[in-house]
Amino acid sequence: xxxTATSTAASATILPFAESAAKITRDVRPLRLITCGSVxxxxxxxxxxxxxxxxAVKEDQAVTLARDSGGQNDLGLPDFALLLxxxxxxxxxxxxxxxxxxxxxxxxxxxxxxxxxxxxxYTRNMATGASTAxxxxxxxxxxxxxxxxxxxxxxxxxxxxxxxxVLAVNKFDLVNYDREIFDRISHExxxxxxxxxxxxxxxxxxxALKGENVVYPATSTMPWYEGPxxxxxxxxxxxxxxxxxxxxxxxxxxxxxxxSFRGYQGTVAGGSIKPGDSVVILPSGTIANVKQIVxxxxxxxxxxxxxxxxxxxxxxxxxARGDVIASLDGQPMTGVSFEAxxxxxxxxxxxxxxxxxLKSGSRRQRVAVExxxxxxxQSGSWAPHASGLDMNAIGKVRLSFEEQxxxxxxEQNRSTGAFILIDPDTLNTxxxxxxxxxxxxxxxxRRGEPVQGDRVILSLPADxxxxxxxxxxxxxxxxxxxxxxxxxxxxxxxxxxxxxxR
Amino acid sequence: MPLSVQETEIKNPPVSRPPLDPHxxxxxxxxxxxxxxxxxxxxxxxxxxxxGKDSSVLLHLARKAFFxxxxxxxxxxxxxxxxxxxxxxxxxxxxxxYDLDLVVHSNVRGRQENITPFxxxxxxxxDVMKTEALRQALDAGGYDAAxxxxxxxxxxxxxxxxxxxxRTPDHKWDPRNxxxxxxxxxNGMIRKGESVRAFPLSNWTEVDIWRYIQAxxxxxxxxxxxxxxxxxxxxxxxxxAEDERLELLPxxxxxxxxxxxxxxxxxxxxGAIRSTASNLEExxxxxxxxxxxxRQGRAIDRDQSGSMEKKKREGYF
Ligand SMILES: Nc1nc2c(ncn2[C@@H]2O[C@H](COP(=O)(O)OP(=O)(O)OP(=O)(O)O)[C@@H](O)[C@H]2O)c(=O)[nH]1
Ligand SMILES: [Mg+2]
Numbered sequence: 073x074x075x076t077a078t079s080t081a082a083s084a085t086i087l088p089f090a091e092s093a094a095k096i097t098r099d100v101r102p103l104r105l106i107t108c109g110s111v112x113x114x115x116x117x118x119x120x121x122x123x124x125x126x127x128a129v130k131e132d133q134a135v136t137l138a139r140d141s142g143g144q145n146d147l148g149l150p151d152f153a154l155l156l157x158x159x160x161x162x163x164x165x166x167x168x169x170x171x172x173x174x175x176x177x178x179x180x181x182x183x184x185x186x187x188x189x190x191x192x193x194y195t196r197n198m199a200t201g202a203s204t205a206x207x208x209x210x211x212x213x214x215x216x217x218x219x220x221x222x223x224x225x226x227x228x229x230x231x232x233x234x235x236x237x238v239l240a241v242n243k244f245d246l247v248n249y250d251r252e253i254f255d256r257i258s259h260e261x262x263x264x265x266x267x268x269x270x271x272x273x274x275x276x277x278x279x280a281l282k283g284e285n286v287v288y289p290a291t292s293t294m295p296w297y298e299g300p301x302x303x304x305x306x307x308x309x310x311x312x313x314x315x316x317x318x319x320x321x322x323x324x325x326x327x328x329x330x331x332s333f334r335g336y337q338g339t340v341a342g343g344s345i346k347p348g349d350s351v352v353i354l355p356s357g358t359i360a361n362v363k364q365i366v367x368x369x370x371x372x373x374x375x376x377x378x379x380x381x382x383x384x385x386x387x388x389x390x391x392a393r394g395d396v397i398a399s400l401d402g403q404p405m406t407g408v409s410f411e412a413x414x415x416x417x418x419x420x421x422x423x424x425x426x427x428x429x430l431k432s433g434s435r436r437q438r439v440a441v442e443x444x445x446x447x448x449x450q451s452g453s454w455a456p457h458a459s460g461l462d463m464n465a466i467g468k469v470r471l472s473f474e475e476q477x478x479x480x481x482x483e484q485n486r487s488t489g490a491f492i493l494i495d496p497d498t499l500n501t502x503x504x505x506x507x508x509x510x511x512x513x514x515x516x517x518r519r520g521e522p523v524q525g526d527r528v529i530l531s532l533p534a535d536x537x538x539x540x541x542x543x544x545x546x547x548x549x550x551x552x553x554x555x556x557x558x559x560x561x562x563x564x565x566x567x568x569x570x571x572x573x574r
Numbered sequence: 575m576p577l578s579v580q581e582t583e584i585k586n587p588p589v590s591r592p593p594l595d596p597h598x599x600x601x602x603x604x605x606x607x608x609x610x611x612x613x614x615x616x617x618x619x620x621x622x623x624x625x626g627k628d629s630s631v632l633l634h635l636a637r638k639a640f641f642x643x644x645x646x647x648x649x650x651x652x653x654x655x656x657x658x659x660x661x662x663x664x665x666x667x668x669x670x671x672y673d674l675d676l677v678v679h680s681n682v683r684g685r686q687e688n689i690t691p692f693x694x695x696x697x698x699x700x701d702v703m704k705t706e707a708l709r710q711a712l713d714a715g716g717y718d719a720a721x722x723x724x725x726x727x728x729x730x731x732x733x734x735x736x737x738x739x740x741r742t743p744d745h746k747w748d749p750r751n752x753x754x755x756x757x758x759x760x761n762g763m764i765r766k767g768e769s770v771r772a773f774p775l776s777n778w779t780e781v782d783i784w785r786y787i788q789a790x791x792x793x794x795x796x797x798x799x800x801x802x803x804x805x806x807x808x809x810x811x812x813x814x815a816e817d818e819r820l821e822l823l824p825x826x827x828x829x830x831x832x833x834x835x836x837x838x839x840x841x842x843x844x845g846a847i848r849s850t851a852s853n854l855e856e857x858x859x860x861x862x863x864x865x866x867x868x869r870q871g872r873a874i875d876r877d878q879s880g881s882m883e884k885k886k887r888e889g890y891f
Binding site: 101102130131132133155156157158159160161169170171172173174175182184196197199200203204324325327328329333335337338339366367368369378379380382393417429431432433434486487490491492494499500501504 | 603734866
């Protein structure tokens with residue numbers, strides 16, 4: 073099986089996963105993925121069907137499923153969503169409320185799936201699932217197409233660093249397997265995803281309920297579709313690696329089992345380390361050398377991102393929980409003022425000026441949040457917005473700390489660039505955020521307040537627009553440039569009127 | 575000048591083993607991260623220790639997380655007094671070998687009122703001897719965090735639970751209103767009286783548990799391995815007939831056969847499976863072709879769909 077980028081309905085892939093998979097050998101690490109999209113589009117049914125068809129459902133669970141389903145759908149099939157919707161309230165209302173984590177594997181790799189709720193009220197639970205995912209399956213009902221909630225989920229997923237999308241155009245059994253519907257919805261989504269900077273998109277027409285193009289290809293009902301099944305696409309996807317970049321160890325605890333031993337325990341959040349390497353302790357700036365990497369399985373000669381280790385330094389230095397031990401070259405940013413994007417997760421929203429607790433890595437500190445702009449999901453543009461962020465709003469904010477804070481940008485490091493906000497009154501988690509820059513060092517055309525007028529507007533014929541949007545250069549600048557798709561005639565018109573103005 | 579780790583005194587020094595495969599390594603790293611985070615953020619954590627395979631893995635990971643130090647919190651065993659005898663012997667040996675602080679709690683009221691799984695039915699018995707007993711023990715210890723070995727793949731309501739699972743002062747879980755849990759940034763802020771249940775094994779499957787036990791050579795209660803054992807058949811389950819408190823009902827007889835257990839709990843409520851898998855390799859081979867889930871052997875989970883959620887809301891682990 074192969075995935076090819078062609079302009080036919082055979083595959084709506086722009087940059088197929090296969091391209092990267094061909095260069096490196098197949099990624100065998102477990103793939104973390106989410107399902108998302110609007111309410112009732114079939115997310116839970118799809119994952120239920122996936123578990124069913126990959127034989128992850130045991131006999132006793134199948135018996136329970138048959139009993140609980142009561143055979144209400146006209147196809148006489150079990151209600152596969154019940155394999156996911158495990159809470160009583162979910163079963164009563166027939167919707168997903170909170171994210172369910174499930175595990176399955178094929179012969180080629182294993183998967184951790186988070187099935188998230190489509191209901192807007194529970195967007196926080198979708199964000200919970202998205203934060204750790206490598207890939208998002210975005211569902212759309214073939215009868216309805218993309219909704220505001222579909223766009224919201226796609227936006228949150230892309231803000232949280234998901235770069236691989238599968239668009240599952242679902243319920244094809246209800247639209248006579250009409251190819252035109254697939255072409256229209258996948259085209260619309262491709263344009264939208266490109267505007268988010270997402271370029272690895274595979275669109276698949278399917279029926280989650282009947283299991284068409286999920287694990288088994290739907291050759292009889294959708295002969296016009298020659299692209300991958302869902303499982304094919306998932307097997308080819310890649311997982312993220314944080315081993316490049318500078319070494320980062322957020323210190324979780326100081327281990328002092330006896331007078332003679334002092335080790336710093338934490339999980340490597342980026343890069344790698346070996347004995348003899350020089351490190352800096354932040355925010356203090358003290359420098360030391362690594363003496364030993366201690367784990368239960370004897371002393372190690374190297375550790376890489378993801379490893380839970382105990383680090384012993386060559387001298388007595390002041391290191392406490394919350395500090396970051398980092399490589400000397402390529403240090404993270406240290407400062408009291410940063411810019412971030414965030415999603416407000418609770419009914420109270422985010423109040424400007426209020427002092428919240430911010431937790432990042434193992435560090436918790438006080439922060440004041442000042443909104444700068446808010447994303448308009450309809451137009452996809454950021455509008456200036458200095459008042460509070462309502463629940464589910466996506467905003468750009470300025471963070472002001474009382475003490476030095478240490479971050480990377482989220483783009484560079486999904487661990488040291490991420491944070492949560494905790495409301496000091498409710499102690500609940502009220503926002504998830506991604507660092508974009510340190511204040512005062514904003515370069516390029518993003519200097520100053522990002523107001524709409526600063527954006528460069530390009531009016532291009534649709535095909536050129538699409539080509540440009542698929543480039544790396546555009547992905548990196550998508551906040552600065554607005555692309556308007558126009559017909560060739562319109563473009564010529566703009567040009568002549570521009571000439572006249574001169 | 576700090577001394578190197580070899581110079582500090584270490585009980586039960588680790589042995590060198592081949593490296594773990596990347597999948598198990600990732601799960602191990604995640605669990606160790608959670609252990610350390612909870613130990614650092616909470617004042618008075620405790621680890622629920624149920625003596626089963628998941629607890630054995632959990633304990634092993636705790637020892638790894640804090641090495642070369644001791645496990646910095648006590649282990650709590652809620653003893654319903656109806657556990658398999660081999661489990662109790664194993665528990666005491668483990669506590670001694672690994673130099674652990676072990677707290678054992680049984681529900682005094684339940685014992686005085688002679689509440690047994692035979693006389694009161696599995697559901698009421700579990701409420702009193704497990705759930706109520708656990709609440710008593712957690713209150714008595716004043717613990718603000720409790721580690722448990724629950725896995726999300728065990729049951730549909732567990733699949734929904736956070737790694738830091740928030741509990742009200744009366745130990746209630748509100749599944750409709752869980753705190754968002756993004757990345758591996760855990761919110762450990764609570765008020766006095768509230769607590770958190772922390773689940774380092776959330777993302778492990780049953781197969782992962784067994785493969786890890788094999789890779790790390792973790793000792794287990796022998797009941798997990800097949801042997802000739804006496805049993806009676808009751809309610810479609812094979813109940814081990816080694817305890818003198820098991821009274822035969824009319825028509826029941828003691829049979830013998832090669833059996834083992836996929837999960838361990840109270841002996842009258844835990845069904846054995848027919849098996850000849852007498853070592854780890856054979857157990858894993860059997861598991862990989864198993865067509866039923868491990869919880870099928872547990873009477874308390876079979877009562878009805880949603881029964882686990884109900885128990886969990888009331889404070890059951
Ligand atoms: N005919 C048909 N019905 C489907 C298909 N997929 C899902 N459904 C039905 O659509 C309804 C909603 O499915 P769910 O899987 O619960 O939807 P969901 O996206 O998980 O909903 P939320 O989690 O609440 O957002 C159910 O009645 C399903 O049986 C499909 O491919 N074809
Ligand atoms: Mg659902």
